[in-house]
Amino acid sequence: MKRATVFSLVREQSVFMTVIMALLNFLAVMSLGIALMIGTGVVRWNAQWDLYATVQVTNSANESKVQKILNENKSQITELREISDTEMVALMRPWISGGGQLKNYLPKMWEVKFKSESDLTNISKNISQYGRVLTHADALSPSTSAGWQMILIATLILAMTLGTIAACVSYIARNTAMLHKHELEILNQVGATDSFIAHQMQIIVTKICIAAGAIGFVAAAPVLMLVLSAAHAARVGLIATLAINGFGWGCLAITPVLITVFAIWMTRRTTLKILQNN
Amino acid sequence: MEEKTIISFANVAAAYDNATEVLTDVSFNISSGTFYFLSGASGAGKTTLLRLIYMLHKPLRGQIKLFGKNTAELSRDDIANLHHKMAIVFQEYSLLSHMTVFDNVALPLRVRGIEEAKVKKLVTKVLDWVGLGKYADVKPMELSGGQQQRVSVARAIIIQPSILLADEPTGNLDDENASRLMELFIQMNKLFGTTIILATHNKKLMETYKFPIINVENHRLNFVGKASTPADSKKVWRGPAPKNYFSELSKQFEDIGNA
Numbered sequence: 001m002k003r004a005t006v007f008s009l010v011r012e013q014s015v016f017m018t019v020i021m022a023l024l025n026f027l028a029v030m031s032l033g034i035a036l037m038i039g040t041g042v043v044r045w046n047a048q049w050d051l052y053a054t055v056q057v058t059n060s061a062n063e064s065k066v067q068k069i070l071n072e073n074k075s076q077i078t079e080l081r082e083i084s085d086t087e088m089v090a091l092m093r094p095w096i097s098g099g100g101q102l103k104n105y106l107p108k109m110w111e112v113k114f115k116s117e118s119d120l121t122n123i124s125k126n127i128s129q130y131g132r133v134l135t136h137a138d139a140l141s142p143s144t145s146a147g148w149q150m151i152l153i154a155t156l157i158l159a160m161t162l163g164t165i166a167a168c169v170s171y172i173a174r175n176t177a178m179l180h181k182h183e184l185e186i187l188n189q190v191g192a193t194d195s196f197i198a199h200q201m202q203i204i205v206t207k208i209c210i211a212a213g214a215i216g217f218v219a220a221a222p223v224l225m226l227v228l229s230a231a232h233a234a235r236v237g238l239i240a241t242l243a244i245n246g247f248g249w250g251c252l253a254i255t256p257v258l259i260t261v262f263a264i265w266m267t268r269r270t271t272l273k274i275l276q277n278n
Numbered sequence: 279m280e281e282k283t284i285i286s287f288a289n290v291a292a293a294y295d296n297a298t299e300v301l302t303d304v305s306f307n308i309s310s311g312t313f314y315f316l317s318g319a320s321g322a323g324k325t326t327l328l329r330l331i332y333m334l335h336k337p338l339r340g341q342i343k344l345f346g347k348n349t350a351e352l353s354r355d356d357i358a359n360l361h362h363k364m365a366i367v368f369q370e371y372s373l374l375s376h377m378t379v380f381d382n383v384a385l386p387l388r389v390r391g392i393e394e395a396k397v398k399k400l401v402t403k404v405l406d407w408v409g410l411g412k413y414a415d416v417k418p419m420e421l422s423g424g425q426q427q428r429v430s431v432a433r434a435i436i437i438q439p440s441i442l443l444a445d446e447p448t449g450n451l452d453d454e455n456a457s458r459l460m461e462l463f464i465q466m467n468k469l470f471g472t473t474i475i476l477a478t479h480n481k482k483l484m485e486t487y488k489f490p491i492i493n494v495e496n497h498r499l500n501f502v503g504k505a506s507t508p509a510d511s512k513k514v515w516r517g518p519a520p521k522n523y524f525s526e527l528s529k530q531f532e533d534i535g536n537a
């Protein structure tokens with residue numbers, strides 16, 4: 001025989017609460033998903049440029065010294081490419097057009113990929129006496145910083161969503177207790193402990209949260225995939241590196257479960273508080 | 279206080295929302311195993327007295343002791359544990375309309391964490407015994423007033439309470455079923471020493487069963503008649519102490535009928 005819960009939850013009431021919780025689950029999965037995809041993107045973006053640096057020599061007297069250092073450390077360098085004047089002129093064209101004279105003012109530049117970060121540090125130290133070494137990571141820091149800001153915003157949305165979930169669950173417990181004073185009185189009469197009543201309330205909230213979590217995740221997952229495919233369509237830049245790996249999807253799948261556990265705990269806390277103040 | 283005192287009131291007053299006192303300076307002791315009628319005009323305070331005993335209402339002042347324990351000093355869990363030894367039957371049944379008759383009667387056992395197989399066995403027995411076995415799966419609203427009252431009684435007695443409080447339990451029953459219910463209460467009192475306080479307006483009932491009466495009048499109580507315990511009275515059951523509560527009772531009420 002199926003064991004009935006003590007609190008009767010009318011259809012409209014449970015549908016309303018399931019819809020609200022599903023929306024909050026959707027928002028939580030979305031905000032965590034966006035934070036994860038930007039986070040992964042920023043990490044990948046950074047990793048891509050960690051070993052790259054540009055060497056600039058403005059004093060032509062130092063060119064041979066820098067060239068010598070680079071030659072002596074060839075075993076620590078994976079790629080070495082001299083940037084031609086034509087390339088530099090092409091890069092500067094939108095801002096500078098010095099005609100034939102510009103050539104006289106251009107620095108000597110190399111793009112270098114080192115084997116390891118320690119190689120980059122050591123060789124940069126040697127070169128810095130004669131020229132300027134600018135790592136790609138430093139040069140691209142505004143993009144990275146924007147990425148971290150987006151993660152921060154997504155995390156803030158996640159925190160706000162979790163706060164709303166706490167308020168919502170507390171409301172469900174209070175609302176159920178208020179609507180079911182009669183049931184509470186009967187439970188009191190038959191010797192139910194506060195713990196038993198809280199457990200009954202937890203059964204209701206668990207049912208709502210499981211349904212809402214499933215709906216929220218199923219709705220959020222395709223939207224996240226849509227965002228990822230749109231980002232990959234960009235092909236280059238930070239946006240193109242956005243991704244969610246297997247671990248990330250695991251985290252997203254577990255989010256509704258954690259929300260359910262949190263809701264169960266919150267229900268118990270609220271119910272016991274209501275009963276003690278009754 | 280006597281050793282056998284199970285309910286004790288000392289200068290107890292009760293009011294709702296700090297308005298006029300419903301009961302004033304109520305003091306009495308009730309011994310274990312006694313049977314009392316509780317009478318008085320409507321609104322005199324009968325239900326309030328029962329609610330005070332059952333700890334559903336807090337006294338304005340005074341001291342109430344149940345099983346020798348001061349109720350003011352009890353925690354919520356202590357009260358719940360004391361409720362495991364007590365039961366109350368209200369005139370308005372207090373049944374959960376969304377649950378079946380079976381689940382309503384099973385509720386006191388389930389809150390005690392009794393295993394489901396035992397719950398099923400006991401509930402089936404007590405429902406058969408009150409003549410509602412075939413209604414186990416229906417909702418209370420589908421039953422008549424008398425049948426709902428019996429569900430309420432079944433839920434109260436399934437825990438074999440030491441104290442049974444009943445607020446107008448025969449109010450919705452015809453004479454035949456009212457007297458059958460009274461017989462059931464009397465058997466509980468005599469066989470198991472259950473202390474019973476039964477609120478009623480029914481003068482015929484009080485005249486038929488000569489139990490002492492607690493009369494509520496002008497916010498105070500007066501006791502009419504001498505209380506007797508099962509030890510003083512002639513027992514209906516003359517054999518050894520029954521081991522199976524429901525089978526012994528059911529011998530007396532096999533055909534309680536379906537009012």
